[in-house]
Amino acid sequence: MAKQFPEIIPRLQRFIEKQQMFFVATAARDGRVNVSPKGLDSLRVLGPGRVVWLNGTGSGNETAAHLLDSPRMTIMFCSFAREPLILRLYGTARAVHEGDAEWDELLALFPPMLGSRNIYLLDIDLVQTSCGFGVPEFEFTGQRELMHTWAQKKGAHGLRAYHEEKNLSSIDGFPTGLPLPDADADADAEAETA
Numbered sequence: 001m002a003k004q005f006p007e008i009i010p011r012l013q014r015f016i017e018k019q020q021m022f023f024v025a026t027a028a029r030d031g032r033v034n035v036s037p038k039g040l041d042s043l044r045v046l047g048p049g050r051v052v053w054l055n056g057t058g059s060g061n062e063t064a065a066h067l068l069d070s071p072r073m074t075i076m077f078c079s080f081a082r083e084p085l086i087l088r089l090y091g092t093a094r095a096v097h098e099g100d101a102e103w104d105e106l107l108a109l110f111p112p113m114l115g116s117r118n119i120y121l122l123d124i125d126l127v128q129t130s131c132g133f134g135v136p137e138f139e140f141t142g143q144r145e146l147m148h149t150w151a152q153k154k155g156a157h158g159l160r161a162y163h164e165e166k167n168l169s170s171i172d173g174f175p176t177g178l179p180l181p182d183a184d185a186d187a188d189a190e191a192e193t194a
Contacts, residue, residue, distance in 0.1 A: 007048035031172030034062035057115035065170035084132035115151030
């Protein structure tokens with residue numbers, strides 16, 4: 001029942017744009033495989049062969065670390081509605097961080113997200129669908145506001161400290177490449193939000 005496509009065709013783009021959640025899988029050449037659920041209106045289709053997604057601050061930063069070692073990424077969507085479908089996007093990805101030339105342009109594609117940490121660009125080399133008959137039906141009731149509230153309470157200085165403590169290396173000890181703003185930039189950001 002699986003079908004393969006060299007790129008995202010219009011019907012599949014419409015399916016992607018309806019999804020409230022997706023899953024991201026990456027792995028370095030050694031160590032653990034990481035799979036993370038994502039939501040919060042954080043993915044955009046840029047064209048038939050490219051998607052971009054915005055990543056907020058989290059308790060780890062596995063994706064960034066893995067991509068520095070091996071740029072492979074799989075993004076999976078699955079329908080929890082009546083019509084079943086699983087869709088996977090396979091390809092190579094890279095991280096864009098604040099301060100990189102593309103950051104502001106890509107960040108503008110998304111609603112504001114306090115604590116935005118990375119933006120990932122995935123260049124697709126294979127799209128695959130499968131039936132999804134084993135995926136249960138769920139009713140979407142809304143996105144959580146907890147990440148926004150948490151980041152707001154932390155403030156710029158608190159987010160920097162959190163990134164420094166939790167986001168500079170993977171659980172296997174690989175560096176994530178996450179740059180940290182200097183303390184003066186934190187003070188400026190705090191003043192702007194006050």
